[in-house]
Amino acid sequence: MPILSYELGHRSTPNPRSTTGARDGHVAAIIKHDTDLRPAQVYSELAANRLAQFLGLPVAIGVAVRAKRDPDSLRFASLKAAEVGLDFYDFTDHDAAFDDDDGADAAPGMHTESGHVSALRRVCQRYPLETAQIAVFDLWIGNDDRPGNLKAALGDGGFGAIFGIDQGASLLCCASRRHEALAQLRRSDFPRFHAFQKLVSPIYCGEMIERICAIPEWAMQAAMIFDDNVGTVTIAEQAEVYDILHERRRFLRDLVSRVLL
Numbered sequence: 001m002p003i004l005s006y007e008l009g010h011r012s013t014p015n016p017r018s019t020t021g022a023r024d025g026h027v028a029a030i031i032k033h034d035t036d037l038r039p040a041q042v043y044s045e046l047a048a049n050r051l052a053q054f055l056g057l058p059v060a061i062g063v064a065v066r067a068k069r070d071p072d073s074l075r076f077a078s079l080k081a082a083e084v085g086l087d088f089y090d091f092t093d094h095d096a097a098f099d100d101d102d103g104a105d106a107a108p109g110m111h112t113e114s115g116h117v118s119a120l121r122r123v124c125q126r127y128p129l130e131t132a133q134i135a136v137f138d139l140w141i142g143n144d145d146r147p148g149n150l151k152a153a154l155g156d157g158g159f160g161a162i163f164g165i166d167q168g169a170s171l172l173c174c175a176s177r178r179h180e181a182l183a184q185l186r187r188s189d190f191p192r193f194h195a196f197q198k199l200v201s202p203i204y205c206g207e208m209i210e211r212i213c214a215i216p217e218w219a220m221q222a223a224m225i226f227d228d229n230v231g232t233v234t235i236a237e238q239a240e241v242y243d244i245l246h247e248r249r250r251f252l253r254d255l256v257s258r259v260l261l
């Protein structure tokens, strides 16, 4: 698996306690908070990111952060990938979505509505394992917001690099109201589409389903249930999402067959 590294700020100072020359510094990040549109975004990003890390998925790491001046407000910091020296194709560039696509490029049944059609085909060819892993994971956590939340080096040289970002529209944020999100998550026919649909390998998808079904309960709980509210998401609600995800594993194989294969 390629190493994804993150952007380090220029300034750093010696850490006074370190005996090995460690320095105090800053890592760049995209900082996200809860909004009216996505009132449970911080919880959803955090829980989805911790699940993804446990599963070994190539998504940018994110952590919970709070400012010294405003310790009550918890936010989510998505560590900014160091892109220098790597020629990443930017699926997050909505303006370029339809630049190099012509209708003839689309594979049967693939997702074309968000554009980047030929780049989607290329990324799934170049990274068959990683794209299958991300696609199955997204179906499990109820994330239909993958188009536009991915970057990948598409050239043939080097080891390559691919990473997903922004799981903020999954879990309790897969709909803008919380009770609607919970209802959606309970549905075995949600999500209805995926950016990589009809482009991924059944074998790799099957392996990912098995990996997800084998996650121990303690690991899912550690990823999803905290000792305190996360923003306005109560511990009881965190446990409810955990229960639903647990249940979603029962129909994940059918969902993957219908949407992705």
Ligand SMILES: Nc1ncnc2c1ncn2[C@@H]1O[C@H](COP(=O)(O)OP(=O)(O)OP(=O)(O)O)[C@@H](O)[C@H]1O
Pocket (backbone or CB within 6 Å): 030, 032, 060, 078, 079, 080, 081, 092, 148, 149, 165, 166, 168
């Ligand atoms: N970890 C990261 N590394 C590099 N770039 C990032 C990272 N996280 C976010 N970005 C960039 O910042 C943009 C905004 O971040 P993000 O997608 O998380 O915000 P958002 O408000 O949820 O956007 P949207 O809902 O439009 O997808 C991304 O489209 C991407 O270009």
Ligand SMILES: [Mg+2]
Pocket (backbone or CB within 6 Å): 148, 149, 165, 166
């Ligand atoms: Mg985004």
